[in-house]
Amino acid sequence: MENKSIIVRIVFWGKPKGFPKWPNIYFNPEERISLIKNFLLKRFPEIRFVGWDWVKSEDEIDRIVEKVGVENEIATVIFHLSSGWHGAEKIMKKIPTIVISDPLLWGYAGMITHSHNLRKNGVRGFIVSSSNWNDIEKAFKVIKAYHSIKNSTILVIGDKTLEKNIEKYRKLGFKVILIGFEELKEEMKNIDENNVKKMLEKISLNAEKIVGINREELIKSIKAYYALKILAEKYNANGVTIDCLGGFYSRKIDVYPCIAFSLLDDEGKIMSACETDINSLLTKIAMKEIADRPGFLSEPAIDTSTNLAIYA
Known part of the structure; x- marks a missing residue:
């Protein structure tokens, strides 16, 4: 087996505090981003994470899409933290993509859109809709399994x-x-x-x-x-x-x-x-x-x- 590093791109998705969105205008995704980042770095030292980009509006999507795949990452993980899901299919078309969301933080209209895009021909990925850290951990085990097979x-x-x-x-x-x-x-x-x-x-x-x-x-x-x-x-x-x-x-x-x-x-x-x-x-x-x-x-x-x- 080739001993290649597991490289995963992380993208955070959602409008910042002060903007009208689900769940409310006062919700601050930045605090959640810090919590998620600390969890990932501590739990998965064997994975090299890249990106950590935060998509705050649709105007930023193309800039993020250009980066996807340039570091030979095996997958992208989108943490969907609040309203604003349009354009994510551009990332999904490039490399396997996992969308992770806390079901209390954004509406299920977004989940339906992601689900539809992930079922398109040539797109690979799945959704984790849970606030349980163990379920998030399982998603990264699937990435490790995919990496293990490919190598x-x-x-x-x-x-x-x-x-x-x-x-x-x-x-x-x-x-x-x-x-x-x-x-x-x-x-x-x-x-x-x-x-x-x-x-x-x-x-x-x-x-x-x-x-x-x-x-x-x-x-x-x-x-x-x-x-x-x-x-x-x-x-x-x-x-x-x-x-x-x-x-x-x-x-x-x-x-x-x-x-x-x-x-x-x-x-x-x-x-x-x-x-x-x-x-x-x-x-x-x-x-x-x-x-x-x-x-x-x-x-x-x-x-x-x-x-x-x-x-x-």
């Missing part, structure tokens, strides 16, 4: 026949690297046996019971786990997926990656997905940022006779 490096393990299928994902802007099964098998040969033994002991201690898999198969799964970590580091990948069914059926690999992927999910650094399911892999990468914890991907089988769900 991802996905490692795909399988045959060259997969090249045509993965090419469409490269057009979305992130890296997709295809390597063969041979490279995975070669790394598995070189795994330190002491590390394998320690992981085997750890799995055995943490498991309530081990059924349906022998020691030899478990050792191969652990070696696959270490090999995948090595390959992810080699290619600077934050996501990995394997054509496991194709590789196993063609006898090009002799181990399924299920246990290896489970161990990677426990660590939460490298996201994984089976069956070259890049869509699910991207979802896991995004949700890791939104939920603040890694997810998992599985295809459960239900045994009603024992009330047991088997996850693979």
Whole structure:
């Protein structure tokens, strides 16, 4: 994954104190701006904020629009603090835009206008209409998720026949690297046996019971786990997926990656997905940022006779 800074442009929107507006002529957006700025800088030190412009009238919109995108920001966040929403669609057309508003500070006619503009073809964004700071925080987690996807490096393990299928994902802007099964098998040969033994002991201690898999198969799964970590580091990948069914059926690999992927999910650094399911892999990468914890991907089988769900 490319280690690029998260850059977000902040724009404040609303008429100043002393002008007729919603909610009233005495409301001072400047005080709210100071509060929001302090919150953002304290809560998101990993984000570089730019702009901090305050649009007080429609005459200022074009000046702000010219700045949007010049610092490679990934999104614009408009904090709508009082009446005066016309012209915001000019910003929305340039880069993804989030509109955040306190529902008590401006009328819902403005929300309808923003909603209409955000649904136009080619425009990306959403509205947060809440006075709860936690909801504002969630919006910035979505921005982090979007940044994570755009800067991802996905490692795909399988045959060259997969090249045509993965090419469409490269057009979305992130890296997709295809390597063969041979490279995975070669790394598995070189795994330190002491590390394998320690992981085997750890799995055995943490498991309530081990059924349906022998020691030899478990050792191969652990070696696959270490090999995948090595390959992810080699290619600077934050996501990995394997054509496991194709590789196993063609006898090009002799181990399924299920246990290896489970161990990677426990660590939460490298996201994984089976069956070259890049869509699910991207979802896991995004949700890791939104939920603040890694997810998992599985295809459960239900045994009603024992009330047991088997996850693979």
